[in-house]
Amino acid sequence: MKELAARYAQALYPLCPEEETIRAAAGLLTGSAELWGVCTDPTIRPEAKKRVLARVLADVPEPLLHFFDLLCDKGRMALLPEILEEFHALALAERGMGRCLMTCARVPDPDQRRRLRAKMARLHHKSDVELDIRLDPALIGGFILEMDGVRYDQSVRGRLTALERRLEGRREV
Structure with a gap:
């Protein structure tokens, strides 16, 4: 799964290179066990998840919200912690x-x-x-x-x- 998370991180980096913004948004999702459970529950339809995300992440830049929507559509929201790790590695590499x-x-x-x-x-x-x-x-x-x-x-x-x-x-x- 690390390879898949790395590909998602590489796709996300040009859209929203501010790591703090991404970590803050991810923290809103993972910080609540109930909300994180909804985001990662395969029995909940992606459309319902996206409605919840739109409300919870109302202040998030639009490209980042679309990225989270994509994770919902593909059933890959559980990869978010790994994606954050790979994103961090990209941010470090950018700074040498x-x-x-x-x-x-x-x-x-x-x-x-x-x-x-x-x-x-x-x-x-x-x-x-x-x-x-x-x-x-x-x-x-x-x-x-x-x-x-x-x-x-x-x-x-x-x-x-x-x-x-x-x-x-x-x-x-």
């Missing part, structure tokens, strides 16, 4: 920035984050890098960085796994 997922056993201090952002920006030829941090205590220590399809595993678990593979390889010889 990148996005890096950091999985770590514990949150690094601000200086470590600054150094990692600078290093990843240099490695990937970006002006700056936004770090998305996810915690995974199973890493034991260290971190894993993923950016632009490249994975840098500096975790204790990764090193133990590599050691295990080397030892298994020696045992077979």
